Each structure stands twice: as structure tokens, then as C-alpha cells.
Amino acid sequence: MIQEPRVGVFICHCGHNIAAKVDVKQVADYAKTLPNVIVSHHYVFMCSTVGQELIREEIKKHNLNRVVVAACSPSMHEPTFRTAIESAGLNKYLLEMANIREHCSWAHSDKEAATEKAKDLVRMAVAKASLLEPLEEEEFPVSPTVLVLGGGVAGMRAAIDLAEWGFNVYLVEKNPTLGGRAALTGWLTNNRRGADVVNNLINKIVDNKNIHVFTNAELVEFSGFPGNFKAKIKVNPRFVNEKCILCGECEIECPIEVSNEYQYGLSRRKAIFFPFKAAYPPIYVIDQRVCIKCGECVKACQYGAINLAEQSLTLDLNVGAIVIATGYDPYHPPKGEYAYGLHNNIITLFQLERLLDEDGPTQGKLIIGGAVPKRIAFILCVGSRNTTPSSKNYCSRMCCTSTLINAIKIKEKYPDIDVYVLYQDINTYGNDETLYEQAGEKLVKFIKFEKPPTVDISPEGIVIDVYETTIQEEISIPVDALVLSVGMVPRRDQNELIATTRASCGEDGFIREVHLKLNPVEAPTHGIFLAGAVTGPKNIIESIRAGSAAASKVATLLSEGKVRTEPFTANVNEERCSGCRICVGLCPYKAISLREINDRMVAYVERALCMGCGTCSAACPSGAMQQYGFKDIQIMAQVVAATGGGIK
Amino acid sequence: MSTNNYEPRIVVFACNWCSYAAIDLAGTSRKLYPPNVRVIRVMCSGRVDPQFVLEAFKNGADGVIVAGCRPPSDCHYINGNIKALRRFTLFKRLLEELGIEKERFRLEWISAAEADKWVRVVNEMLEELRRLGPLKAEAVSV
Amino acid sequence: MNNRPKVAFYWCASCGGCEEAVVDLAEKIIDVVSLVDIVFWPVAMDYKLSDVEALPDNSITVSFINGGIRLSEHEKVVRLLRQKSKLVVAYGACACWGGIPGLANQYSREEILERVYLTTPTTANPEKIMPPQDGYAKLGDVKIEVPTFLPELKPLDEVIDVDYYIPGCPPTPEVTWNAINVLLSGKLPDKGTVIGASNRSLCDECPLNKTKPENVLIKEFKRVVNYSPRADTCLLAQGLPCLGPVTRGGCGALCVKANMPCTGCFGPLENIHDYGGKALSFLASILDYENEEEIKREISKLPDVSGLIYKYTLPKSLLKNLLRSVRK
Incomplete structure (x- = not known):
């Protein structure tokens, strides 16, 4: 299968970058003595046109079938040299680089020692190169169709963006209506309401023929790989x-x-x-x-x-990608937390937003327990930042801002009501910081605590006791109504979603993005994207942004019409595999499953899902699972060469 | 070889996405360190089979470093670093039982930005290995 | 004499189980005996070493040697058998990789002798009599030659050239029978091959494999001393460190059928470089914690990691030459 290796070694001076600290001629001479090496050259700039031409000529002249380039880091010029050897008729994965610049000439001061190390690095590269195999990238056509789960602001925004790019979008919402929680959010800044934002988005969706809306519908089965997922939707x-x-x-x-x-x-x-x-x-x-x-x-x-x-009816969809935008649940305080559930006039911030909304049950009038309260208090961080035993440890981002918007609204409508805001910190970040000033101007009273306040129900009403840390005094505030500014928590039904879509959750319980900075809005499984508060607390603006971000990521994946997989995937030797299943549970991408071959169950790698980490290969107790480009024998050969191969 | 000019050899398995990049960065920013290390690039610390480390020791490595992305969540492949953590936590226990000094093996989390940490780890380990001497008892007497 | 193949059996550092295993062929042993001439079998027949010495070189068709090489006598006899045999088969885990006696390679010869002859709780040796290490003992006035205790236990192939391996502690009658058939078939496999057993790991033939969940992740390493496994579920999935996944099959999962986890006596598959290293890798991988302290906590509950993962193969470990040298 593998031809007798004929390795060419090409050592780059990189001007003086390498040559000043490494005796390149000595390394080139040494390389000639290594097993399988047919030719070895050094040249001032291997990556230059002339350098690349040298490699191509030597491949043809000496019928080389493996190439080692000793130069800079592979992150720098590996693609360059792959292209070069490919144009000389070699498979581009028959290249191995020895990093003698970043890892050697730039890092060491002693020329003799650096030269010795460079020889070792070349020896390691030759050892691996001799065992390299040609690898093929696999290409799969993609379905230009996207499934968006969740008809809240994030999902709607993603659907609109994708539809405007020309993708076919299935927008699937579990509830009987689009809009999500934003539709119930009441007042936002600039005197707009959540419902206004939602209306605006819904109008765009209604007008767009590329978007197919299914409400009262849910995802029940999901399989396949990026570009070609199969989704079964149940429409209730x-x-x-x-x-x-x-x-x-x-x-x-x-x-x-x-x-x-x-x-x-x-x-x-x-x-x-x-x-x-x-x-x-x-x-x-x-x-x-x-x-x-x-x-x-x-x-x-x-x-x-x-x-x-x-x-009910079911739909079988073939989709190229999926955007999960299923949102969050409000934190529900357990009975008795801040006397919640013990007095009708203790409500959550989400309820208050409904009361102040003109479409709400009181047409915008602040009627709590049958009357307009004279004194109303907010307690912040309910359910967040470890304030109580059942609280989460994160900050829910939107509660401070939302509390102040509503406190100001109350003061605008009812200037005589005394409004208290009990807080640990006010995190009205960004432009919303002005809300803090406005609230102050409107004489909202801010009360800072470190230890969460206690709430007592007496015959006279609700009494809040708190140690105010600014004035350093225990104070007691009788109020007619109390609003608990509750945060956001993962949806109760999230586990079903995880089971169906193979998404995973992070420590905070929300669905996890691959990397907050490097791969935002991407789920660990390629082809699954995340938008909105499903990944953690977000306000409406942030959710909409995430919807757009997810849409653009989907477009990047699908716009080429095909997906190409890296060739460094895992591969099973089915004859050796005993079907022990160790690999299955270790794969971070659920790319491995069992399938029956000749009456035996053996591991099967879905190449399109495999991202090439190799953790299955490291664990495979039979040595049956091997990662292309990083097989046991290839790495072992490097190890032996790195240690001098016994010639220390 | 006398112990006076004994130069320990360290084999390093470095994750492509973090530690390998940190070693690149050390070079790019000309942070000098001793040339006793030989780095083998893997895509993820989760690829490192304990057999590779054993093979390195067998062939004369005085120390081995497995370097990956910081747990719990910096791993490019979600949790390959956690698999490495599990394996090499047990591996350290094995070395202890077999009487191989714990200083000879390190599992290190080095992000792509931590060139300084890389240099510090190499220097620390070399100092410890010089103190311990070669792993092969035979080499001492030669 | 006739033209039947000549066969020799010999035992080195072993428990005798491998000899029992040959006898366990039961009535089939009669078939074997009728097909071959046994020329040497110290445990069962009264041939002397001099009988072997008298044979021409390469005249024994096959010698089955069990046990590891721990005494000078073992070295001497196996070298002789090699000289006289066309084929040498390492029979059983000890001859293949050292086996359980090989675990003693974690200790020096002196430590072992001291332990065995002086300090075990059941030893009564007030005169501190130790076996002679110069190769001679005095019996009254007679000086007799006695074997010496070697510095370490070696698998058979580190002392002589070995043609084939039959694994197991001991090899089961089925494996032995399969191997004999391979040898008698005339179509000999490549030198160095493990014969008689499977080329896949034990899970392939384990009746409980189908009960294993797709995600094999465990929260603790259980031990049979304090946990009675259910007979209807994969033992590994129940938390017992069953080494079936990393161990060559062929035994028919005897231990698992008796509700005991596989301890690895059939050794590694051919492309595994270090049995213990691979066993460690898969066992640690499935320990379902993400936090170092929790992982350490569970690992600390394992009383003897090297004994678990190298129960039969320590003298073949990649670290074999580093064990003594670093031990204080």
C-alpha cells in the first residue's frame, strides 16, 4: 500500500533568521545520512518562488514521494509547501515540517546546540515522513436549507438574515406563536416595548417566502452530519x-x-x-x-x-445546518425565598413588566393586590450571584437594566410612589448606564446590601430588613409591593433538546459554545449553531445580534454548496475492532457509533462529524482506532527519533 | 558521559492549538530557553497515548511534558484536555508506584499566549532533571 | 523409535497451572499422546535432563515452555531445549510476558529474598538461613550444585528465541487444542505469532458486551472485595476495572461468566506496545470527572495500579529496564 519511502529534505535559511543560529549546511549534510533520505538541500528562502520550484524539480528528478521542509512553524507555511508538492504531483499530505525557526533558531542562543537540535528535529520529521500516507479530504454536498429552532427574537433574526441570503428556512417554534419572551418583555429603553421589536421581526418573516413557520411544533429526531442533517419535526x-x-x-x-x-x-x-x-x-x-x-x-x-x-403531523427535513435559539426560563424563586409565594403583592420582575405594559392585564396600570402601591421595592440579583441557596452563581445581565427601566417608568406614571431598589451592584453596562443617573434624578432610592435582605410578612404588610452598607446601618423598609428582579436560567425542557441535538451544556447549565472568543455561536458539533439566551443570559439586543452572528456562520458553512472535511479523522480497523464501545462515549462530537458488519458490532466513524482530536485513538484498547496523520506508529517513530533512537 | 556535562533530554507532546502555538510565540518573541526540548505536535493533548510517554522514557528521555489547553473549557476539541487529565493523573500514580521520580513527568496547561509559562516550565524541569540525573542508571556509570 | 513428532514440556517460574492446563485437555490428551512422542516432561514423566542432552540438535519438533526465567537452572534448561527443538512455544502468560511472578521485578533480588525468607508474617527462620547465591550448597560433606536466583524475572523470549506464543493464565484447553492443531496442521503461521487465541479483544466474544451502554463512563472504580456485580450487565459499565477491552480474546470470557472482571491473562493484541499503558489509558479515559481533585480522589481508591494494569506483563513493559534502577 505504502511505497518505499523516498524522502527529500529541504532546509530553509529564512535569510538569517535560521542560518544565523543553525549551521544549515551541516544539517543538510546530516539529513543525507538518515534512512530513506534521497536528497537534501538548503536554500535561502524555501517559501520563495525559486525555493518552491527547487522542491518541485527535485521531486520530479528523484521521484521523491515524501517531503520534509525544515523551516518555520507549520502554522506559517505548511499550506504553502503543501500546495507546492501537490503541484509536483504528490498528495499534499505527504509533507512533514520541521520547525527549526520558532522552535529552534529564534529560541536558542548557542549555535552549536541549536544546530544539534535542528538535526534532531529533522530526524524526527524524516521518521514521521517515512510513514506518512496520502490522505484525501472528503467533500459532501450541502442542503441549502436551515432549521431554526425557536421563534424568539434570536431565532427570528437568524431566520430573516438567512432567508435574505436566499437560504430556505424552517422556523420551528414550540409555542403556538412566534415572539418568545421578548414579546412579553414590556418596556425597553427609548420608550419601545418588546412587543414592538417582535412585531417588526414578525412582519419581515410574514413577507419572506423563504421562511416556513411552524408553530406548536418541535424537533423530535435529529441525525446526520454538517450539510446533511435529517430532522424530524412534530407539528402538534x-x-x-x-x-x-x-x-x-x-x-x-x-x-x-x-x-x-x-x-x-x-x-x-x-x-x-x-x-x-x-x-x-x-x-x-x-x-x-x-x-x-x-x-x-x-x-x-x-x-x-x-x-x-x-x-399532529410530522415533517422530515433535510437541512444543512441548525440554529438553536430556544431561549431561557425566568428564575422561579422557591416558596419563601424573600417571602415569595407568601403574599400576593410579592411579584417577579417579569410580572411587573406585564403590569406596566399597555397590552397587559391592567392595561398598563400598576395595580398590585387590587390597589396602586404607595411604596414599592425591588430586590436585585434574585436567583443570581449566589445570593440565596437556590441561586445560580452567574450574573443574569439584564435584570439591573430592566429593573431601572421599570423603576423609572413607575416614577414617570406615578411620581408619588416611593420606589426602592435594593442591590449588591448595579450592572447597567454600556449605554444603559444613563438609566442609573435617570433613576437617581427621579428619586428612586438605592439601597446597597452585601448580605441579602430579609422579607417579613406582618399584618401591616411587607417589611424588608437590610443592612445598608453605605450608611452602615440596619434599616427596615415597609412596602406595599415587592418586585423580585429574577434572573435567567436554562429552560426546563433543555435536557430533551440536548438529547436530541447532541448539544452539550456548560457548568452554568446553559448550552455551550465551542469557545466564547474563538468560536462564538458555534456548538461543539459542527453544523449546529446557537443564538440568543440559550447559551446564557442576554438582553434583547444581544440576542438579536447573536441571531445575526449565527446566521452568518451558517452562511459561511453552506454558501460554498459543499463541505470539506479535514483528513485527520479517526479510522477504524473493523477486523481488529471488538466493539468494546470505549471510543463511543469519549468522542466529543458523537461522531462514533456502532454498526453491524458481518454479524459483529464494530465502531463506525462518521467522517463528516469527526474533528480529528484523536482522543479515541489514544484510548482504543485494541489499537484498532487510528487517527490519519497521527497514527500510533507515526508518533512512536517521532518519539524514538526525538530521543536519539538509542544513539544518545 | 559524566554527570557534570549531563544534558537532560525532554520530550514534549504539545497541542497544536495552544501549547505548540505558545512555543512558537516564545520563539517569535525571542524568549530564550535551553535547547534540551524536542517537541512533537499533536492535534490535542487528548491524542497523547500513555504508551508514547513510556516509549519516550524507554528510549532515553529524562523527562516528558504533555502540554494542552487549560481545563475545563479552553480545549479546541471541547474536552480532549480532560481526557488527558484523567489519563495522566492515573499515569503519575503509576510512575510513583514504579519508582520513577514524579519530577520526570509533567502535565502542563499552556495557552497560546503563555510563552512565558513555557519558558518557565522548561527551565524548572531542567533544573529538577539536572538534580536527579539521568533516568537510565546505566548511563551514570559510563 | 518411530517418526512421530517429538514434544517436550518444561516449567520455569510458574505455579503449575499451565501443567494442569495440559492435563485439562482431558480425553483429548490421549489423541495428542497417540500423535506424538513426549520426550521430556518433568512434572509427569521420568525423563532426565541427560536424556534431552543425548538427543540430536533440532530433533524435538516442539517444546512447550511455561513459566518465566527466574533461576539459573531455567536459563540452562531452556537454552538446551532451544538447541534441541525445531520450534519453541512460550506456553502461558509467565513464559509470554513474565506473568504474576513478574510483578516482583518492582523489587531487587535482595528485597525479595529478605521478604520471602525473613519478614513475611508466616516465616519462622530464627537462624536466618538464606538460599546460597554462589551456586553451591552443602549437604553434610557433599557440595551440591543449586540454582541461583537471577536479578530479575525474564519472559522466555528474552533468554531464547521463541517461535510462537500461547497466552493465558493458564491457557484454556480450547486455546491449547487450537494451538496444537495449528502446529500439527503443517501450515505454520509467521514466527512470533500468538496462536490458539483470538485476534480481537475479549469484548468481541464476551456475552455481556451487548449489555454495555454506548457511553461507557464510570463514576468510581469498584472492587470485587466489596461489590457484588450484577450478572446481567457489563462489569466495566458497573464500575469494575474489567480489562476485557484491552485483552486478547480466546478464553471465552470465563472469568466474566463467573462474575469476575477480566484481569488480562491473555495479554495485549499485536499492535499494542505496552499492555499496561494502554489499559491505563482506556480505564482513566472513562472515569467520568472533569475536575482534577475528583479524579485524584477516585484514583486514590485503587490500591495497586501497577498490579492492576501489569498483572501479567510487567517484565514486558516499556519501562522494564527502568524499574530497578530507580528503586531506592
């Missing part, structure tokens, strides 16, 4: 079709009433309902979890829009 029945004109007659007749999650439980809704004013699609929906199928709504509907016999 809505029971109401496009004939619905939102007249609302059905809702009046419906006998079932439940807490309205679209108002965070501040109001009630029927089993047949319309989530909120800007909901899309603009059709009523029946909540099948609570509907008793009494048929009253069907009788009430004059348009024949309701069909209680509707069944």
Missing part, C-alpha cells in the same frame, strides 16, 4: 385553522379557565385562546393539555375554523 394540532378571524366568540363559550402564562399568571385565559395581541400566526389555538373537547367552541364559531379531530 392547533385545532383552529386559517379561517379564524379572531372574533373571540369561541373564547366566550369555552368553559375551561386556566392561569395565563402569557401574562405570567397575572390573569386567566380559556382553553381556546389567543396568546397576545401581536401573536403570529393570527389564529386562535386550543390548549390540548386542558381542553375537554366539549365542542362549545365549535358551535360558537360561525366560520368553521375549529376542528377538534385535527391530528
Whole structure:
């Protein structure tokens, strides 16, 4: 299979960069003495046109089948020399570089010692080169279709960007409407509301024929590899079709009433309902979890829009990439944390946002427990920064800003209400820092704590006791209403998503990006991208940005029409493999599975998923799994050569 | 060879993405260090099979370094560094049982920016190896 | 004499189990005996060394030698057998890689003798009588030649040239029978081959392999001294450090069928350079912790790592020449 190695060694002076500290002629002469070396040359700049031509000529002249270039770091010119040997008819992976510049001439002062080291590095490279095999990159065509999971702001933004580039987008939302939590977010800065942002995005989606929206739908199966994933989508029945004109007659007749999650439980809704004013699609929906199928709504509907016999349907999609933008859950304080659940006037920030929103249950009036409070307090970092035993240790980023926006809103609407904000730190970063000043101007009272305050319920009402660290005094604040500024936590159903998509979560429990700085919005599995608060707390702007970022990453992957894999993948010798499964659980990319060959289960590497780390090869107890380009025998040969091969 | 001019030899397995790049950076920024190290590039510290390290010792390496990305999450391949951590934590225990000085093997986390750390690790290890002398008892008597 | 193949059996540093294994061929041994002439078998037949010395060179068709080389006598006899034999087969784990007695290579000869003759709890040796190390002992007035204890235990192939290997502690009757058939078939495999056993690791033939989950990750290394494994689930998946994945198959998973994890007596597959190093690599890889302290904590519960991963192969470890030299 492998030809008798005929190695050519080419040693670069790099001007004086190498030649000043390494006796290049001596190294070239030494190289000639090594096994399998046919020719050896040194030249002032190997990467120059002339240098590359020298390599090409020598390959042809001496019928070389392996090339060692001793020059700079492979990160510098490996691609250059690969191209050079390829143009001389060799497979470009029959090149091995010896790094005698960064690792040698630039790092050592003694010329004799540096020369000796350079010889060793060349010997190591020749040892490996003699065992190199031709490798092929594999190419796969890609499906120009993208699955976006989650119809919140991040998912919608990603879908719009991708559709505008011409990709076919399936936007799949678990709930009956697009919009996500941003639609319920109430006031943002600049007197805009979350619903306005959501409306704007929905309008763009409705107008775009490349986007196919599926609400009440979820991903149930996912397999394949980048460019060619197979996704099975289950679309749950809505029971109401496009004939619905939102007249609302059905809702009046419906006998079932439940807490309205679209108002965070501040109001009630029927089993047949319309989530909120800007909901899309603009059709009523029946909540099948609570509907008793009494048929009253069907009788009430004059348009024949309701069909209680509707069944779920499944869609099989072939998609090139997937964007996961499934968002977050608000932190839900356990009963008793800051007296939550013990008094009706203790609410969360998410509920307050609904109260102050003109589309909310009180049409924007701050009515808590039947009256407008005279004194209202916010406690920050609820559920965040280890303030209580059930808190997370991270900062949720948006709660400070959101608290101040709402505190200011209260002061604008009701200047006489006393507003207290109890905080550890105010993290209104960036432009939102002005909110802190505005709140001060509006006489919002800031109370700093280190030890979280205690909240007591007395017959007179709610009393907050706190040690104020600025004035260094224990103070007691009686209030009529208390808002807990809760943070963001991973979605409750996230584990199902992880199981289906092979995404993984980080220490904070959110879905993990490969690298925050080097590979943001990329999941460890190639072809899966992440947008919005699914990777951790984000505000609306940041989520939208992440949506755009994910879209551009998808476009980078799919725009060429094909994906090419690095050849340094793992490969199983199926004859040797005993199907012991050790490799399967170790693969960070779930690229390895078992498959049956001749009645035996053996490991199988999905090359398109394999990223080439080699951890399976290091563990394979049979030596059956080997990484191309980094096989055991190749590395062992380098080890032996590095130690002098016994000729110390 | 007398112990006076004994020059220890260190074999290094360096992750392509972090430690190998840090060693490049040490060169690029002309941070000088002794030439006793021989670096073998692997794509990930998770590729390093303990057999390679044993082979290095067998062939006369006085010390071995496996260098990868800082745990838990700097690994280019998600968690190859964690696999290395698991293997070489057990490996250190083995060396201890077999009577091989713990100073002869190091698992180091060196990010692409930590050229200084690389230089420090090499110098520290060389100092320790000079103190210990060659791993091969035979070499002492020659 | 007739033209039947001549066969010799010899034991070196071994427990006798390999000899038992030959007898365990049961009625098949009669087939074997009818096909061959046994010319030397100290444990079973009364031939003398001088009988072997009297044979012409290369006249023994095959010598099966079990046990590691630990005494000067072993060296002497196996060299003689090599001279007289066409084929030499290392029979059993000790002859192949040193086996359990090879674990003593972690200690010097002096340490071992002191331990065995003076300090074990069951030793009563008030006069501190030690075996002579000059090769002679006095029996009354007679000076007799006795073997000396070598500095370390060596696998057979480090003393003489070995043609084939039959693994196991001991090799099972099936493996022995398979190997004999290979040798009698006339179609001899490449020199250096392991014969009679499988070319895949034990998992391939283990009845519990199909019960192993796809993700084999464990939270602790359990021990059979304090954990009774369920018989219906892969022992490794249950946390027992079963070495089946790294061990050559062929035994039919006897230990696993008896609810005991594989300890590796069939040794490594051919492309493994160091059995223990590879065993260490896969075992550590599946220890499901990400944090160094937790990993150390679990590892600290292993009483004897070298004994676990090199139970049969320490004298073949890549570190074999470094063991004594660094031991204080």
C-alpha cells in the first residue's frame, strides 16, 4: 500500500533568521545520512518562488514521494509547501515540517546546540515522513436549507438574515406563536416595548417566502452530519385553522379557565385562546393539555375554523445546518425565598413588566393586590450571584437594566410612589448606564446590601430588613409591593433538546459554545449553531445580534454548496475492532457509533462529524482506532527519533 | 558521559492549538530557553497515548511534558484536555508506584499566549532533571 | 523409535497451572499422546535432563515452555531445549510476558529474598538461613550444585528465541487444542505469532458486551472485595476495572461468566506496545470527572495500579529496564 519511502529534505535559511543560529549546511549534510533520505538541500528562502520550484524539480528528478521542509512553524507555511508538492504531483499530505525557526533558531542562543537540535528535529520529521500516507479530504454536498429552532427574537433574526441570503428556512417554534419572551418583555429603553421589536421581526418573516413557520411544533429526531442533517419535526394540532378571524366568540363559550402564562399568571385565559395581541400566526389555538373537547367552541364559531379531530403531523427535513435559539426560563424563586409565594403583592420582575405594559392585564396600570402601591421595592440579583441557596452563581445581565427601566417608568406614571431598589451592584453596562443617573434624578432610592435582605410578612404588610452598607446601618423598609428582579436560567425542557441535538451544556447549565472568543455561536458539533439566551443570559439586543452572528456562520458553512472535511479523522480497523464501545462515549462530537458488519458490532466513524482530536485513538484498547496523520506508529517513530533512537 | 556535562533530554507532546502555538510565540518573541526540548505536535493533548510517554522514557528521555489547553473549557476539541487529565493523573500514580521520580513527568496547561509559562516550565524541569540525573542508571556509570 | 513428532514440556517460574492446563485437555490428551512422542516432561514423566542432552540438535519438533526465567537452572534448561527443538512455544502468560511472578521485578533480588525468607508474617527462620547465591550448597560433606536466583524475572523470549506464543493464565484447553492443531496442521503461521487465541479483544466474544451502554463512563472504580456485580450487565459499565477491552480474546470470557472482571491473562493484541499503558489509558479515559481533585480522589481508591494494569506483563513493559534502577 505504502511505497518505499523516498524522502527529500529541504532546509530553509529564512535569510538569517535560521542560518544565523543553525549551521544549515551541516544539517543538510546530516539529513543525507538518515534512512530513506534521497536528497537534501538548503536554500535561502524555501517559501520563495525559486525555493518552491527547487522542491518541485527535485521531486520530479528523484521521484521523491515524501517531503520534509525544515523551516518555520507549520502554522506559517505548511499550506504553502503543501500546495507546492501537490503541484509536483504528490498528495499534499505527504509533507512533514520541521520547525527549526520558532522552535529552534529564534529560541536558542548557542549555535552549536541549536544546530544539534535542528538535526534532531529533522530526524524526527524524516521518521514521521517515512510513514506518512496520502490522505484525501472528503467533500459532501450541502442542503441549502436551515432549521431554526425557536421563534424568539434570536431565532427570528437568524431566520430573516438567512432567508435574505436566499437560504430556505424552517422556523420551528414550540409555542403556538412566534415572539418568545421578548414579546412579553414590556418596556425597553427609548420608550419601545418588546412587543414592538417582535412585531417588526414578525412582519419581515410574514413577507419572506423563504421562511416556513411552524408553530406548536418541535424537533423530535435529529441525525446526520454538517450539510446533511435529517430532522424530524412534530407539528402538534392547533385545532383552529386559517379561517379564524379572531372574533373571540369561541373564547366566550369555552368553559375551561386556566392561569395565563402569557401574562405570567397575572390573569386567566380559556382553553381556546389567543396568546397576545401581536401573536403570529393570527389564529386562535386550543390548549390540548386542558381542553375537554366539549365542542362549545365549535358551535360558537360561525366560520368553521375549529376542528377538534385535527391530528399532529410530522415533517422530515433535510437541512444543512441548525440554529438553536430556544431561549431561557425566568428564575422561579422557591416558596419563601424573600417571602415569595407568601403574599400576593410579592411579584417577579417579569410580572411587573406585564403590569406596566399597555397590552397587559391592567392595561398598563400598576395595580398590585387590587390597589396602586404607595411604596414599592425591588430586590436585585434574585436567583443570581449566589445570593440565596437556590441561586445560580452567574450574573443574569439584564435584570439591573430592566429593573431601572421599570423603576423609572413607575416614577414617570406615578411620581408619588416611593420606589426602592435594593442591590449588591448595579450592572447597567454600556449605554444603559444613563438609566442609573435617570433613576437617581427621579428619586428612586438605592439601597446597597452585601448580605441579602430579609422579607417579613406582618399584618401591616411587607417589611424588608437590610443592612445598608453605605450608611452602615440596619434599616427596615415597609412596602406595599415587592418586585423580585429574577434572573435567567436554562429552560426546563433543555435536557430533551440536548438529547436530541447532541448539544452539550456548560457548568452554568446553559448550552455551550465551542469557545466564547474563538468560536462564538458555534456548538461543539459542527453544523449546529446557537443564538440568543440559550447559551446564557442576554438582553434583547444581544440576542438579536447573536441571531445575526449565527446566521452568518451558517452562511459561511453552506454558501460554498459543499463541505470539506479535514483528513485527520479517526479510522477504524473493523477486523481488529471488538466493539468494546470505549471510543463511543469519549468522542466529543458523537461522531462514533456502532454498526453491524458481518454479524459483529464494530465502531463506525462518521467522517463528516469527526474533528480529528484523536482522543479515541489514544484510548482504543485494541489499537484498532487510528487517527490519519497521527497514527500510533507515526508518533512512536517521532518519539524514538526525538530521543536519539538509542544513539544518545 | 559524566554527570557534570549531563544534558537532560525532554520530550514534549504539545497541542497544536495552544501549547505548540505558545512555543512558537516564545520563539517569535525571542524568549530564550535551553535547547534540551524536542517537541512533537499533536492535534490535542487528548491524542497523547500513555504508551508514547513510556516509549519516550524507554528510549532515553529524562523527562516528558504533555502540554494542552487549560481545563475545563479552553480545549479546541471541547474536552480532549480532560481526557488527558484523567489519563495522566492515573499515569503519575503509576510512575510513583514504579519508582520513577514524579519530577520526570509533567502535565502542563499552556495557552497560546503563555510563552512565558513555557519558558518557565522548561527551565524548572531542567533544573529538577539536572538534580536527579539521568533516568537510565546505566548511563551514570559510563 | 518411530517418526512421530517429538514434544517436550518444561516449567520455569510458574505455579503449575499451565501443567494442569495440559492435563485439562482431558480425553483429548490421549489423541495428542497417540500423535506424538513426549520426550521430556518433568512434572509427569521420568525423563532426565541427560536424556534431552543425548538427543540430536533440532530433533524435538516442539517444546512447550511455561513459566518465566527466574533461576539459573531455567536459563540452562531452556537454552538446551532451544538447541534441541525445531520450534519453541512460550506456553502461558509467565513464559509470554513474565506473568504474576513478574510483578516482583518492582523489587531487587535482595528485597525479595529478605521478604520471602525473613519478614513475611508466616516465616519462622530464627537462624536466618538464606538460599546460597554462589551456586553451591552443602549437604553434610557433599557440595551440591543449586540454582541461583537471577536479578530479575525474564519472559522466555528474552533468554531464547521463541517461535510462537500461547497466552493465558493458564491457557484454556480450547486455546491449547487450537494451538496444537495449528502446529500439527503443517501450515505454520509467521514466527512470533500468538496462536490458539483470538485476534480481537475479549469484548468481541464476551456475552455481556451487548449489555454495555454506548457511553461507557464510570463514576468510581469498584472492587470485587466489596461489590457484588450484577450478572446481567457489563462489569466495566458497573464500575469494575474489567480489562476485557484491552485483552486478547480466546478464553471465552470465563472469568466474566463467573462474575469476575477480566484481569488480562491473555495479554495485549499485536499492535499494542505496552499492555499496561494502554489499559491505563482506556480505564482513566472513562472515569467520568472533569475536575482534577475528583479524579485524584477516585484514583486514590485503587490500591495497586501497577498490579492492576501489569498483572501479567510487567517484565514486558516499556519501562522494564527502568524499574530497578530507580528503586531506592
